[in-house]
Amino acid sequence: MTAQLNPRGDVAVLVPAAGAGVRLGPGAPKALRPLAGEPLLVHAVRRVAAAPSVHTIVVAAPATEVEAVRAMLAPVAPVTVVPGGAERQASVAAALAAVPAGPEIVLVHDAARALTPPGLVESVAAAVRDGHDAVIPVLPVVDTVKEVDAAERVLGTVDRSALRAVQTPQGFRRSVLLAAHRSAGDALTDDAGLVEKQGIAVTCVPGSELALKITRPFDLSLAEHLLSTGA
Numbered sequence: 253m254t255a256q257l258n259p260r261g262d263v264a265v266l267v268p269a270a271g272a273g274v275r276l277g278p279g280a281p282k283a284l285r286p287l288a289g290e291p292l293l294v295h296a297v298r299r300v301a302a303a304p305s306v307h308t309i310v311v312a313a314p315a316t317e318v319e320a321v322r323a324m325l326a327p328v329a330p331v332t333v334v335p336g337g338a339e340r341q342a343s344v345a346a347a348l349a350a351v352p353a354g355p356e357i358v359l360v361h362d363a364a365r366a367l368t369p370p371g372l373v374e375s376v377a378a379a380v381r382d383g384h385d386a387v388i389p390v391l392p393v394v395d396t397v398k399e400v401d402a403a404e405r406v407l408g409t410v411d412r413s414a415l416r417a418v419q420t421p422q423g424f425r426r427s428v429l430l431a432a433h434r435s436a437g438d439a440l441t442d443d444a445g446l447v448e449k450q451g452i453a454v455t456c457v458p459g460s461e462l463a464l465k466i467t468r469p470f471d472l473s474l475a476e477h478l479l480s481t482g483a
């Protein structure tokens with residue numbers, strides 16, 4: 253049976269957490285590495301579970317760690333844990349298959365974005381509820397962006413006013429995400445990218461700097477600092 257959080261909620265959140273974390277360096281799978289003494293995944297799930305609209309959370313864990321992840325998350329929130337896949341897309345598909353009947357809004361949220369505030373979960377879900385098929389949180393690109401060739405010679409300066417850095421949670425009408433995964437071709441790291449390939453409009457909402465993706469060692473240090481200063 254699938255664990256439920258708020259039976260009156262209309263949102264299922266899929267948390268892909270099966271990645272290795274190669275860019276973070278050698279060690280345990282990234283979602284299980286400690287941040288201020290607790291695994292990244294615990295931080296991420298605790299914040300998702302604090303969003304009032306959330307009915308169900310499904311975590312895709314590293315295949316060898318499913319039981320350990322169940323035990324780790326049991327005191328945090330009622331969560332369903334399934335084995336993830338070799339690519340993020342396969343992990344999301346496995347979690348999507350475990351969503352029970354009920355929630356018609358499905359969010360996909362990286363475990364690696366461990367400090368994402370519950371308010372961002374709510375604002376993405378609200379935009380889907382308002383009628384958007386697919387919603388992504390974004391931030392403006394703050395650096396000047398150059399296009400370069402293979403020899404790192406600058407070809408030109410890109411107009412960054414039309415560029416956005418994309419975060420998670422990404423929100424979808426359930427049927428839209430299901431159809432996108434059913435007809436998915438080459439693995440993409442981004443669910444909105446799958447939906448775009450179906451010709452479906454994707455809408456942006458403001459993201460949060462706290463939703464940074466912990467990818468490299470610097471990001472982990474930054475997250476430690478943010479937590480120690482009250483994030």
Ligand SMILES: Nc1ccn([C@@H]2O[C@H](COP(=O)(O)OP(=O)(O)OP(=O)(O)O)[C@@H](O)[C@H]2O)c(=O)n1
Pocket residue numbers: 267268269270271272273274275276282283312336337338339340341343344361362363364365465466467
């Ligand atoms: N096979 C995979 C690969 C990634 N993810 C998850 O997708 C999220 C975003 O991926 P990323 O941060 O790029 O993580 P990794 O793939 O682990 O990073 P790296 O490329 O450095 O190994 C993470 O929460 C990660 O655990 C997953 O569930 N299954």
Ligand SMILES: C[C@](O)(CO)[C@H](O)COP(=O)(O)O
Pocket residue numbers: 340362418419420441442443465467
């Ligand atoms: C969905 C995503 O977080 C978009 O930023 C994605 O998982 C990024 O993965 P990447 O491998 O770092 O591009």
